[in-house]
Amino acid sequence: MGNQKLYKGSLQTIILKLLEENDKMYGYEITQRVKELTNGNLQITEGALYPALHKLEADGLLDVEVAMVDNRLRKYYKLTENGTKETVSRLAEMEEFLRTMQTIVNPKFA
Amino acid sequence: MGNQKLYKGSLQTIILKLLEENDKMYGYEITQRVKELTNGNLQITEGALYPALHKLEADGLLDVEVAMVDNRLRKYYKLTENGTKETVSRLAEMEEFLRTMQTIVNPKFA
DNA sequence: CTAACATACATAAGAAAATTATGTATATAT
């Protein structure tokens, strides 16, 4: 697994991107989806995920909806209107960041 | 300027990469080179840079050599043998990270 | 001639975002 330290700062953007694609997701589902998408390269820990979801909710970017499935609690998150707008801008920033880093570490492919 | 928060965790790798290319550099020079390389997109602050250089030195990845130029102090840093090895592995991690993030935010180009 | 800007180092206080370690609870498989 790669250097987890590098992912510092990108968790919120990852969550927002997944919710843009999937309409609504719950926390555990997000961790599994990311693991699957990255072939196990990135493992989001619960200690990072849940506080991040709570912060996005507190910032008005996500709405939450509680459900019971198979006698277990689930909290489904979805983008608010504001969250949808913010996702567009966060993704633009992320792509700019990726281009910039590519320029630095691999100038020939920039 | 992009979201500086995304760069969290990549400063050491940036420094190591520049030193791999330039043999020896001093702190201020690094900030200017990065600004130039990224068209002003990334501005490394002194509060981040100097502690990072000191840490890399303390970890044995950099050697330092003091010089006076134009009546001003300069501290030239260069990779140690260990630092050269570590740079290779840090760059591999960085490229894996960039590919992974690209996969997540832009699946169609993965 | 003086004020601003550039060069060049440094550190301290605080914030942000993770890691690591726990904790609760249910369901399933060995």
Next chain:
DNA sequence: ATATATACATAATTTTCTTATGTATGTTAG
């Protein structure tokens, strides 16, 4: 019975940065 998977949560600590400040010299613009 025990481990693993599902599903949430938080607290203590660490890492890494931002912001603010400090010292000092050289150059440029008004």
